[in-house]
Amino acid sequence: MDSRMIGILGGGQLGRMLLEAANRRNIRVAVLDKKGSPAKQINATNPGVEGSFADPQAIRKLASHCDVLTVEIEHVDTYVLEKLENESKSQGKKLEIHPSWQAIRTIQDKYLQKMTLLEGKIDISRSIAVPTASEMELRKIGSQLRYPFMLKARTGAYDGRGNYAVKSEKDIEPALDALKDRPLYAEEWVNFTMELAVMVVKTEDKADTSSWEMSTVSYPTVETIHEDSICKLVYAPARQISNETDQRAQRLARKAIASFKGKGIFGVEMFLLKDDSILVNEIAPRPHNSGHYTIESCRLSQYDLHLQAILGRPIPAKATALLRPAIMLNILGGDDPKSFLQLASAADAAGAKVHLYGKGDATKGRKMGHLTMLGNNMDELEDDVEPLIRLADKIRGKQSTHGISAPKRISQPLVGVVTGSISDQPHLEACYNILNDFGIPYERGIKSAHRTPEAMAEYARNTGFRGIKVIIAAAGGAAHLPGMVAAFSKSTPVIGLPIKPSIGDGWDSLVSMTNMPRGCPVLTVGVNNAVNAALGAARILAQWDQTIKARVEEYVNNAAAESLENDHKLLQESQT
Structure with a gap:
């Protein structure tokens, strides 16, 4: 086992759970925090160091008998971490600090954090530094960002502490009072x-x-x-x-x-x-x-x-x-x-x-x-x-x-509709119309069994986790998509929809779906029969959803009524 000692700056609940994971592996850990902190309560093998994780001397004491330092809270003294790293290098020792003190220092300042993300071309909301905490400066920012905007402390903020919603000019004075004596920045309101x-x-x-x-x-x-x-x-x-x-x-x-x-x-x-x-x-x-x-x-x-x-x-x-x-x-x-x-x-x-x-x-x-x-x-x-x-x-x-x-079932997708190519989507309009008419929430996707097999497999594995009850998989040509989705989804029923390809009549696609090996069924409908694919999914869902069941039965009754009406019309025509 690894004989290195890990030092954790902070002994709260995150440190406690990190220590639990270390204990299972016989990884040695020392904690810097006050006596009786959550992590120290379960660290009987090492007394660690008593003190504040922001105290430079306490950090030095912890580092003196550790090989790796890490944090469970970012509000630590990064300057002593920087010195410790430089001293370690100059003395030929190796004290590793993870994450790096540079990362912690940047993240501690939320505005610098935003600017670093911006430099990395990461999408963020617009942010403006507040050079002087004055009403005049915030009115200027209000005209730039427009109201409402968020006024935030750059450092020392967590769980919403250090944030103030500035909804209009009336909020500027109380915002400055609430966040006084702190470096500030303003952030665009995000809906x-x-x-x-x-x-x-x-x-x-x-x-x-x-x-x-x-x-x-x-x-x-x-x-x-x-x-x-x-x-x-x-x-x-x-x-x-x-x-x-x-x-x-x-x-x-x-x-x-x-x-x-x-x-x-x-x-x-x-x-x-x-x-x-x-x-x-x-x-x-x-x-x-x-x-x-x-x-x-x-x-x-x-x-x-x-x-x-x-x-x-x-x-x-x-x-x-x-x-x-x-x-x-x-x-x-x-x-x-x-x-x-x-x-x-x-x-x-x-x-x-x-x-x-x-x-x-x-x-x-x-x-x-x-x-x-x-x-x-x-x-x-x-x-x-x-x-x-x-x-x-x-x-x-x-x-x-x-x-x-709590539950948001109205829009939770129940049916996953996937095709192997964007060119197959037009053949699914009738399927989407049925699902929409029945009020069945669904999701659409392109998952190719040949071009993106890993993405297809990951999608199929996770459908059950995400509440998908039925998968409709449409494909033409070799038509491997429904079978592969059925193999990876394990318990989620898969309805195969053969699509007529540009060459051929779709017979090969149909046979590919129906000729699955024993133990891996694909419930297959006719070529281009998107209506039956949707109705099949609806009938499966109707077994535990009374609303969907009522809509399926209404559809069946309407179809029967339409057939009887057509028969009646034909009979009348034959008698005239």
Whole structure:
């Protein structure tokens, strides 16, 4: 086993969970924080250092018997880290600091963070530095950005603390009063439809956005729900986004992290806009609240991979794969300092995975723990976690946010419609019309079994996780797409739609779909029969959705009535 000692600056809940991952591997860890901090409570093998993670002398003391330094909070003294690194080099020793002090220093200043992302050609909202904190300066910025805009502290801000919404000139004076004596910047207001997050592992020390594919690995995109600027819920995978949006978000997050030096895990918070574009909001150079679900839901957690990365170990293939969908709910303090324990007990009884952080009595809004509910699909999970959401709201004295954070089934895609080529799309208009008429939400995609086999396989594997109940796969020619999707999707039914190719009559496509080996069925309709493909999907969904069942039966009854009417008309014509 690795004999190196890791020093963690900070012993809060993130340090605690990082230590838990290290303990399972016999990795030696020393923690710098006050006595009795969450991480120190479970580190019986090493007393670490008592003190503040922002104290230069305490950091030096920790570094004196460590081989690698890392952080669980970014508000550390980066200047002593810089000196320690330079001294280590001059003395012929090797003290590794991950992520790099340069990355931490840049990320500490949110405006510099934004400028670094801009230099890396990462999409962000427009930001303007505030040179002097005066009413005149903010009025000038208001004319540039237009109202409303966000006024933010450049340093020391977290969980919404240090932010102020300036909705009009009337808000300028109270904003300056709330953020006085702090360096400031202004940020354009973003009307987002959803907040997304991606955890990214950086495996190379250099900062180079051109090498993001080689230097980064990402977890799936998740949806986050915030309340009072604190993360309340995380849905993994994100609800109501397409596979294409998921992949775009992951690519954007990986490119953003490639802009910074150092190895380790990074959290990337993003905004999804109405036009389906994505903006990076903020970066965290450490494990992140939005990645807690990875402990139970993924092959290896964010804490596992942070250790792998900072120790220079290879990241295993599919380490970030989502094994089961999950919903994470933060356990927050209420008016009663012990009321959070009610939620923990209820979560235990409901079969959730409960993590309490050992913080003693709670204050209102403080993160005391989290729970993770695992399931087979998101619909099932939302039902399971709903009572816990309501209890969490009650404990905090909040009006229930069930309408915001609970099930959104109206637009949750139930049918995935995929083709091997964009040229096949016109043949699916009748399919889309049926699904629209029946009110069945669906998603469309191009997944070629030959040109993009990896993307096709990843899509098929994840459909069940994302709540897709039926897949319609259309293809012409060799028509391998439906069979391959059926092989990778495992339990999700696949309806094959043969498309007549430019050469031939489509018979080869039809036979390819119907002649699947035993154990891997493709439920095949006739060539170009998009109507039956949609009706087949609707009949499958009707087995548990009474609304869809009623619409299917109405369609059948209308078809029967139309047939009888035509028969009646023909009979009348023959008698005249």
